Amino acid sequence: MSERNDSLRSQLDRIQWCALVIGLLCVTGCATAGRLDAAQFFRSWFVAFLFWIGLPLGCLVILMIHHLAGGRWGFGVRRLLEAGTRTLPVMALLFIPLLFGLQALYIWARPEAVAADALLQHKQPYLNVPFFLVRAAIYFAVWLALAWRLDRAAAAQDQTPGPGVTQRLTALSGGGLVAYGVTMTFAAVDWAMSLEPEWFSTVYGVLIMTGQVLGGFALVIIVAALLMKQKPLADAMTAVQFHDLGKFLFTFVVFWAYIAFAQYLIIWAGNLPEETSWYHRRFEGGWSGVGIFLMIFHFFVPFFLLLSADLKRRPGALAAVAAGVLVVCVVDVFWIVKPAFAKNGFSVHWMDVAALAGIGGLWVAAFVRQLKGRSLVPAHDARVEEELRWA
Amino acid sequence: MKRNRPSIYGLLAEFESAEHVLDAAKRAYADGYRKLEAYSPFPVEGLDEAIGFHRSRVPLIVLMGGIAGGLTGFGMECFSAIYHYPINVGGRPLFSWPAFIPVTFELTVLFAAFSAVLGMLALNGLPKPYHPLFNVERFVLHGHDRFFLCVEATDAKFDRETTKRFLESLQPKGVYEVEP
Incomplete structure (x- = not known):
């Protein structure tokens, strides 16, 4: 038993160090190159940040859904989700570099551009630097407080069996999901939608949140499939649990397509110049290829693969699909954000890749560090114990 | 034997x-x-x-039903918008596929749901007005x-x-x- 856990521990140690080294190298590379091309650095960093913050926030949402609704699907992956939420402080730190590049990122942050544009002046009461900073601080405060309180309660639950702590977690999660929905909607508008301040879409926040939850499910499926060969996760994760997680992955693949298409259909049907500009930019100069790629690989391919019950019950195969979905999630964020900067058509800068690997390396290292901090399976869960009695 | x-x-x-x-x-x-x-x-x-x-063979029946529903919805839209009653809406092309998707989606779901229920009944051999098991009084x-x-x-x-x-x-x- 201890020998097995030792091999698991050394395996996790290796991953953590590799990720940390890759992360530090790439971040250093980006920072060095950023001295020559600051605008490119901030743009690349922003895309990478927007993708990677989706994973801890996605974990937070899934964790709260599990606390609210219960179910054995979440019992085995709860510690992975909690480890994900505990990486939020790292993402808050990695947000700070962006504060020095607001002018490079946002047209509304450039006084001379605002002076020349009546629309930006009209939107200035909301889109201005001080208010932007206050709002960002509020978002992170809400997320960090939620993650911290859920984590404290989960730690208390391991010490004390009984329904008391479980009820506290449920109550916290109900309000927490509402708080997340509100803050993330505003964060999506502030951070990503305001890159093109003349354009607006009311479903934008939901689209970003769907991507985050989808990424969260893909992440826990991959990690659970990697760790399930060894105790203690081997007992908690069976084909049934993977089947359930696969269904969730399927659901959010479909939901993403539903929301993404709803936004497109409404703008297409309205056909108003101030609304269609966003899609025009994404259908020109090579970006349409990326859009078609997303249609095929963000929806059709995972949709038809995940229809199969056999595939969902095989951890290896499901993890492979989840890894594919995670990669396509990166492309999705790239397609949503990058055309706002690249006015001359589709292009990938080497710093886009390096920033993604840099923030990713640091995040993975933080995630693995948090994963090692606790036992991989919760000690108590009143509701799950109730269910197991009936099984 | x-x-x-x-x-x-x-x-x-x-x-x-x-x-x-x-x-x-x-x-x-x-x-x-x-x-x-x-x-x-x-x-x-x-x-x-x-x-x-x-x-169970129900999933396969549902898949067939869903595909049939999707094709029916999209086909119906194409037929009416392009051949049967072509009409110019705001200068859009007759084959305006984005507008056809909601109906395609809804009919996919409708046909899939009906095939799930009907397929389940058919595979169970229902409705069945007589079953020998009820000859055993305690079976109720x-x-x-x-x-x-x-x-x-x-x-x-x-x-x-x-x-x-x-x-x-x-x-x-x-x-x-x-x-x-």
Whole structure:
């Protein structure tokens, strides 16, 4: 038993160090190159940040859904989700570099551009630097407080069996999901939608949140499939649990397509110049290829693969699909954000890749560090114990 | 080989708990019986696997229904918008596929849902106005608090006497012969 856990521990140690080294190298590379091309650095960093913050926030949402609704699907992956939420402080730190590049990122942050544009002046009461900073601080405060309180309660639950702590977690999660929905909607508008301040879409926040939850499910499926060969996760994760997680992955693949298409259909049907500009930019100069790629690989391919019950019950195969979905999630964020900067058509800068690997390396290292901090399976869960009695 | 096989539907064993019928079903399957059917007032986890039921064909029927629904919806939209009643809406092309998607989606869901219900009924052989099991008076209890395991006479291993002895060895509440 201890020998097995030792091999698991050394395996996790290796991953953590590799990720940390890759992360530090790439971040250093980006920072060095950023001295020559600051605008490119901030743009690349922003895309990478927007993708990677989706994973801890996605974990937070899934964790709260599990606390609210219960179910054995979440019992085995709860510690992975909690480890994900505990990486939020790292993402808050990695947000700070962006504060020095607001002018490079946002047209509304450039006084001379605002002076020349009546629309930006009209939107200035909301889109201005001080208010932007206050709002960002509020978002992170809400997320960090939620993650911290859920984590404290989960730690208390391991010490004390009984329904008391479980009820506290449920109550916290109900309000927490509402708080997340509100803050993330505003964060999506502030951070990503305001890159093109003349354009607006009311479903934008939901689209970003769907991507985050989808990424969260893909992440826990991959990690659970990697760790399930060894105790203690081997007992908690069976084909049934993977089947359930696969269904969730399927659901959010479909939901993403539903929301993404709803936004497109409404703008297409309205056909108003101030609304269609966003899609025009994404259908020109090579970006349409990326859009078609997303249609095929963000929806059709995972949709038809995940229809199969056999595939969902095989951890290896499901993890492979989840890894594919995670990669396509990166492309999705790239397609949503990058055309706002690249006015001359589709292009990938080497710093886009390096920033993604840099923030990713640091995040993975933080995630693995948090994963090692606790036992991989919760000690108590009143509701799950109730269910197991009936099984 | 001539066997002692008079015309009955099968043998029915009555059990008082879900665990007991599950265990009995596993042992009957292990003993070589294949034409098994279990009846319980609520779904018992693992009972379907225990009687050797592994795969339902309902998902395949649902998939076919969904594809048929999608094609019907998209086809109907194309037919009406392009051939049957072409009309210029705001200068858009006649083949405006984004506008066709909602109907395609809804008909996919509708057809898939109907094929799920109808396919389930068809595979279960429902509606069935007569079933021999109800010749056993106590069988109505399968809707209350009793669990039944039936070995049907069409089973290759079925033999009125030995099967009865086997079922009795599982310690049921009772074993009944089912008139056809």
